[in-house]
Amino acid sequence: MPAFRFTQTVLAGAIVPNVMTGSQFEFLGRPTRIQIYMIQDGGVGDGIGESEVFFGQELELSQAPITNAAGAGEGPRVPDDQVVDDIGAPGDRIVIRLQETGGANPAQVRGLVNLTPL
Numbered sequence: 179m180p181a182f183r184f185t186q187t188v189l190a191g192a193i194v195p196n197v198m199t200g201s202q203f204e205f206l207g208r209p210t211r212i213q214i215y216m217i218q219d220g221g222v223g224d225g226i227g228e229s230e231v232f233f234g235q236e237l238e239l240s241q242a243p244i245t246n247a248a249g250a251g252e253g254p255r256v257p258d259d260q261v262v263d264d265i266g267a268p269g270d271r272i273v274i275r276l277q278e279t280g281g282a283n284p285a286q287v288r289g290l291v292n293l294t295p296l
Contacts, residue, residue, distance in 0.1 A: 182291040183253065185219075188227060188278040196273045203293055206233075206266045211294040214239075214262040214274065215254035217246045218285055225278045225285030231262050234270035238262045241277075244287055254290050265296070 184197045198204045218227050231239040239262050246259045266272065278285045 180293045182293070184274075184289045184291075185286065186276055186289075187284050187286045188225065188276050189284050190225060190278055191281045192278055194276040196275060197289065198272045198274055198291070203291065204272055206268055206270045206272070206293075208268050209296040210266045211296060212262065212264060212266050212272065213260060213292040213294075214289065215256055215259040215292075216244050216261050216287055216289040217248045217252070217254045217259050218244050219248065219250060219252075219288055225283040226280035227285035227287045228277045228279050229261065229287070230273075230275040230277075232271075232273040232275075233264065233266040236270075238264055243279075244285075248288070253288050256290070256292075 182203050186197050227244040228241050
């Protein structure tokens, strides 16, 4: 089961279009179960992080606040910090868009994407 981890700082009021861009896992080659876990790093800024997730053209998660937090350097906890668990089709592009909506401080988001080919 491949896994992709990311740590992304989102500046105040900014958008990161896709944290998966450039990853070898960005496009699916076969039907795949995709589990995504995300937290905000409690040790960096006080920003408000939101996420949107697409598999191909299918919206999986719509402008959802990232409410779970962890201490500095900690990753998301499995299964507690799961935000998406669904199936992607061959050729689908995984898009994880992040946005800081507070407008004053950056937000740091840590994530884990587990991919299980079916």
